[in-house]
Amino acid sequence: MNRSKEDGFLSHIRVVDFTTNLAGPYATRFLRMLGAKVIRVEHGRRLDVLRRRTESDFNAVNPGKMSITIDLKSPKGMELAKRLIKISDVVVESFRPGVMAELGLGYDVVRDVKPDIVMVSISGFGATGPERNFASWASIFASMSGVSYLTGYADGIPTEFRGTFDTRAGQMAAFAVMLGLTHRQKTGQGQYIDVSAIEQQICSIGEVVMDYTMNGRIGERMGNRDTHKAPHNCYRCAGDDCWVSIAVGNDEEWEALCVAMGQPELFEDDRFKNPLSRWQNQEALDEIITSWTVGHADNEVMEILQKAKVAAMPVMSAPEIFEDPHLQRRNFIHTVEHPQIGKRFVFATPWRISGDPSYVPKRGPLLGEHNNDVFCDLLGMSPEEVSRLIEEKVIS
Amino acid sequence: MTKQEEVINASQALAGLRVLEYSQFISGPYCTKLMANFGAEVIKVEPPGGDEARCHPPFFQDIPDKEMSGLFLYLNTNKSGITLNLDNEMGRIMFRELVKQADILVENNPPGTMKQYGLDYESLKQENPGLIMTSITPFGQDGPYSRYKSYPLNTYHAGGEGYCLPGGTGWQLNPDREPLKAGGYIGEYDAGTVAAMVSLAALLKREFTREGKFIEISQQEVLLSLMCTELGRYSDGWAESRATRWFPIAGLMQCKDGFVQVMPFERRMWNGLVNLLGDPSWSKDEKYDFANVYGRPTKGTGITGVGGRLQIQEEVNNILAEWVLQHTKEEIYYGAQERGTAVGIVCTTEDLLKSKQLQARQFFIEIEHPKVGKHPYPGLPFKMSSTPGQLKRPAPLLGEHNEEIYCHHLGFTKQELIQLREAKVI
Structure with a gap:
């Protein structure tokens, strides 16, 4: 052979x-x-x-x-x-x-x-x-x-x-x-x-099962949210049914996001001053972020935020996937x-x-x-x- | 490992296979867990602060302790754990020594990390030409997005499935809301499974060529592949979204004590469901015959029942919804399945632990851990007749096997180990 x-x-x-x-x-x-x-x-x-x-x-x-x-x-x-x-x-x-x-x-x-x-x-x-x-x-x-x-x-x-x-x-x-x-x-x-x-x-879903077997807690739905990161969601962008996912894991990324959105003052806002307070106030946070993302195309948001070292990706639809420069490359x-x-x-x-x-x-x-x-x-x-x-x- | 465990292990599919893991969180650790399940000897190398999964909930009794994360405990069963500081030159030299003895190295660090350490494949293969090195990253090693920052949420939503969630009733109730990720971190697990599969395929080939390989896995491409049929329809301009995916009859329905997934997609299943409802008088009307309810399947859309008459479907859905709401998930599940009709319980984690089927198959396996005690863990992903695999050893404590690995495998003395610890190498 x-x-x-x-x-x-x-x-x-x-x-x-x-x-x-x-x-x-x-x-x-x-x-x-x-x-x-x-x-x-x-x-x-x-x-x-x-x-x-x-x-x-x-x-x-x-x-x-x-x-x-x-x-x-x-x-x-x-x-x-x-x-x-x-x-x-x-x-x-x-x-x-x-x-x-x-x-x-x-x-x-x-x-x-x-x-x-x-x-x-x-x-x-x-x-x-x-x-x-x-x-x-x-x-x-x-x-x-x-x-x-x-x-x-x-x-x-x-x-x-x-x-x-x-x-x-x-x-x-x-x-x-x-x-x-x-x-x-x-x-x-x-x-x-x-x-x-x-x-x-x-x-x-091992970790969700473990929460039940170790703690007796039944895992519940939480949308796109995370157990401790915030913001952590999909945000509406310009265009028909266009969305971008954004996740922030630490203070450094949070500051970068505020600056990239042109709202550096948010970084000083008491509601969002640390990971816990951001997590507790994530609904307010989501509104603020959406008011910025709706003015941009999803891949624009991705480019702006990735340049600032913030994790953001379009929620990719079929047309976006087949035209995606990364996948083509x-x-x-x-x-x-x-x-x-x-x-x-x-x-x-x-x-x-x-x-x-x-x-x-x-x-x-x-x-x-x-x-x-x-x-x-x-x-x-x-x-x-x-x-x-x-x-x-x-x-x- | 006890003597008895060693004997069982020697007959496993991957007995004698040495796997080195330098990975964080889920994708890499799940990849090597799958191998450790079936007899591979996995050494997990953690930075001195530990795998980030150690700091991730759920924690046992909600105590945030590095030895008590359910995520870490689950993902690292059957492995040995050592600590090693790759920022330190001695640490990198020791890593090379470990690689020399390994068949497979699995890592999921950002592209370029291993190269920065001088521990990329080109360099490592000089000393171990048979090495199979598998790297898992969100977008692959090259291309415009390869250096992009991506948490599991972002990677998942770049994978095509999120744009279509929630479909069905979930979308009808919330047509203007955001797309969703699947529960938990299943997209991370997907990448681990594919990485394990390709790594073992490379190992099979190595028997003939004696040559190692560098394998790179793109998590995004793993996820897109899962959608290959749905996305393939775009060739005809058909783009799947949350709005295109529903079951015209039944589907996800609320019952008395939860939810059920009802799928009577064949004539006998439809008749079985009608029978479960007590063959009510309306069902004798020809109008409610399977053929009239479902109509002809429409070619191209992938949706069963689109050809049926909307008015009949709406009527039927209302009747079903009312009946389902008055019955419990077990009544509906067993009642329908006994009549040959496809119905599933929308299981909570509690339902999983109570499942008679999973109990009969001994799916959950109890493991005792020194700090959190004995708990059932999800067991093996499949059953093998000759080499069944085993889940025995709890996840390692941070640095638990430093002495065993460094002294017995690499030949350091205990005295040297103390020095290495003081120099913050381990």
Whole structure:
């Protein structure tokens, strides 16, 4: 195998990807971006929910993967899946717990086919426990993990979330794959990894949980506010629905903010003379700051304040993100051409590796685009055999 | 570590891996915590005053003590802690010695900090060519914003998600108010997870190349990536905001004792919910059939149910809201889920500790700490069948392992340690 320096970290790894929707595909998106070969097993008549909704979403989360179509409910289809697993390193799936076993691809079967396989299941509640079969989507991962309750205006209701709680589960699952592969590299042993989207998310509010377990205090919503910093909020700027976030951590930054706003006298104001008094009077503070920010564009405020060494960033909207000079300079935003939906904006990796060529952005695969590559080139089947399986709707 | 713990540790996924951490607050410490969970030997290097997380609430019994911050205690379990003053030349020499013995170095200082100390990757790799060095910063190592000052609030709001919060009812109630950050510091944790993933990927490759790498993580790009589908829609000019994100049916609803997230997005789920309501007479009317309530999903918007008829949806929402308000979160959650309908409790931290599912999976793990005692901590982020990981050791006291690390690993004598302390090196 070619293991030249130019290959990605995972260029020696092949992943069979049975996932759908967003959480699982986000995990394998990162595996692909790290160099692994990812083969998505799809079904021609039961389309991935993202393909059903919009090919654009599918494209964003499946860049550079291969797509094959197999009817897993047919015995011959199952045979194909097993042949693929036999020559692979990782299996990722995101069905409801138990569904893979019902299909005949539970871990015990997969392990018999490929003893050192690293198999990762991603589900809402985890693969065990009395609520394992409960239905859930990203919004429920956010609500059951405690994050929804903690998010919102201090005087308002909790906040519902969307896809980012799928992708958060996916990035943790990708880390889990690394652990499985590290152990396998050392010992030759594979294993099964059970990722609960809810549990992994609770790990991201550890300090709030500790406040409850140590002090019996239930964490509450506090908008953009901080436990001790002030000002610490988003402020309206000139333009339609434009905002800037500003946070001040000490007296030095406070003085710099007063001067930058052209109101140095505020620094002498008793209401704001130390961190505690600023925190206690932050509503008054927010009004004063807003009366200044509304006269400026959000990126103007950023530039003025950053020059003064005060932390300020626009609350970035989609148009701002795609026109952002920083992200462009870092080559984070690319355009790819997709045969069905045309030009698409896609992102590069959120990491850079010294000495490695930069990531080449890719589009998502068309449904079954790689059937020939996989069945003929990889599994060594003849074109006639493939045609026959297509006729039999095994390759669907 | 006790003998028994060492035996368990030897069989963990990252047994034998040596990780050095020179990080503050959350992103770097969470990255190495994830590794320490699964057997890596993590040495946390703190400046003599300690990681700033030590001064961050919540404090045990609200006593502001450097050994009692719940944030620090949570993020630094399973690690050894030493103090080292990098402003001192001897301190920097000792840091180099520690790096020589490390596989991975994780730091999250502002760009340029390590270089100022002469401890940047180019310099460190001379002595340890296999070193993997991972740097986490708000905006990356280069580019116009790289030197910008950014607290977690600012980084989060530069990441795309904040502009869309709160959506749904939260926005309808407050259409003119400011965008929100997610609760806690989850954007900081996100960067730690991605940093841990890429660091281990580099380690896998090192087995073949024997070469280390410098990895830089941009927190902003980690956050934008999480939004890759939503932001990808901008290719068609569709810009997500607080005003574009709502569930036409149900969603976040107030119940008798809190809030629930109700999501009956499929026919069987809708029927399950109607059944939970007691199959009321109105539900027999075809008008309230799933197909009529939801309509056809509209391509492109990512919103389920936009194609439904607004008037029916409003009626249905009113009926649901009234019913939900009269029932408790547990009644609604278990009642709906038993009927196959996706409903979640909007859990408080108290609800989390009481969850039967989390208890059955033994998610929370009790850890005893010398100064704050024994408390349950959030446990491991996932379950591994062969190398399950463990959460055993409490976070280190400031400088707790100075003697162990400096004497046993670097070969200093106890006498020299005293001198180093007097010279304010440690």
